[in-house]
Amino acid sequence: MNELDTLIESARTAFAAAAQPADLENAKAQFLGKAGRVTELMRGMAALPVEEKKSRGAAINLAKQAIETALVERRQALADAELAVQLQAEALDVTLPGRRREPGGLHPVSRTLERIEAIFSSMGFDVADGPEIESDWYSFTSLNNPPNHPARSMQDTFYVDLRGEDGIPYNLRPHTSPMQVRYAHQHIKRHAAAFEAAAADPTGNVKAPEIRVIAPGRTYRVDSDATHSPMFHQCEGLWLGENVSFKDLKVVFTDFCRTFFESDDLVLRFRPSFFPFTEPSAEIDIQFQSGPLAGRWLEVAGSGQVHPNVVRHMGLDPERYIGFAFGMGPDRLTMLRYGVNDLRLFFDGDLRFLSQFQ
Numbered sequence: 001m002n003e004l005d006t007l008i009e010s011a012r013t014a015f016a017a018a019a020q021p022a023d024l025e026n027a028k029a030q031f032l033g034k035a036g037r038v039t040e041l042m043r044g045m046a047a048l049p050v051e052e053k054k055s056r057g058a059a060i061n062l063a064k065q066a067i068e069t070a071l072v073e074r075r076q077a078l079a080d081a082e083l084a085v086q087l088q089a090e091a092l093d094v095t096l097p098g099r100r101r102e103p104g105g106l107h108p109v110s111r112t113l114e115r116i117e118a119i120f121s122s123m124g125f126d127v128a129d130g131p132e133i134e135s136d137w138y139s140f141t142s143l144n145n146p147p148n149h150p151a152r153s154m155q156d157t158f159y160v161d162l163r164g165e166d167g168i169p170y171n172l173r174p175h176t177s178p179m180q181v182r183y184a185h186q187h188i189k190r191h192a193a194a195f196e197a198a199a200a201d202p203t204g205n206v207k208a209p210e211i212r213v214i215a216p217g218r219t220y221r222v223d224s225d226a227t228h229s230p231m232f233h234q235c236e237g238l239w240l241g242e243n244v245s246f247k248d249l250k251v252v253f254t255d256f257c258r259t260f261f262e263s264d265d266l267v268l269r270f271r272p273s274f275f276p277f278t279e280p281s282a283e284i285d286i287q288f289q290s291g292p293l294a295g296r297w298l299e300v301a302g303s304g305q306v307h308p309n310v311v312r313h314m315g316l317d318p319e320r321y322i323g324f325a326f327g328m329g330p331d332r333l334t335m336l337r338y339g340v341n342d343l344r345l346f347f348d349g350d351l352r353f354l355s356q357f358q
């Protein structure tokens, strides 16, 4: 073996001994670096006669190329090994079972709200939405609620740190009734021409479109036990026209209850009550004639004929426009429909409870 072959061989050995890329670069420097063995050989050529230079140079070049090839191969081998280790460490077992995403579902109270909306829509009611942070005027004053009425007391209404133009703090609406006046305003604005025409007609034959709406949503009171939660739901109903009476309330609400509970075996009772915004007022109780709740009177809504002062606040003439309103508790309806006895279960977010309704 000549001197150059030996050199190539020792380079291969040195490269093979390098276990890390950094070791390999050190080994490279020994052979191909500025002070490396190949460079030394090149320098040594300076002393040779011209005729030998050519063949000697070609031989050194071949040796240099062989060493470079060995270096590239070793680099690749080290990179391959490193990748193999990494792949091994990050290996995915594609045969493991996946993490299943359970199908979601509607909350039982949402189901009730959808049901209420579907039933009243089929009876020609509009469905309206309104703010949960409400002004004192809409929550109380517009509803004929005098300033010293207990419903305004700090005990059951939440107030927020923001005052209206009247200097009175906004509240978290304690009921959906503010939607009566809010919606009436929207309705009258939307049908302004019809209401103006009706008002201008001395014969009374020109009629504006009736107000017929439900307004479901969240409501808030400082209250918490098995049947009360600080956040709960209500659904307001309002039907106002020129000839809408208590009889219509009875028909509509009876129809609603029978459809909602899918039972004709159910009777209603209108029990005299008091609300500032209705006169006369009635609590609506239902009684199932069969099933687990049979025979008990269950309160499901407050109701009454809209008070003339409220009609006035809507911007309408109470001599001409008359009708009824009701406010029911969808949470209560959900408890009755599914036989749940603690309201708080609905708002705990426990999937073991909620998944039973899917």
Ligand code: PHE
Residues within 6 Å of the ligand: 174, 175, 176, 177, 275, 278, 301, 302, 303, 304, 325, 326, 327, 328
């Ligand atoms: N807002 C009343 C309540 O929260 C319910 C109600 C609504 C009563 C409409 C009469 C008419 O108790």
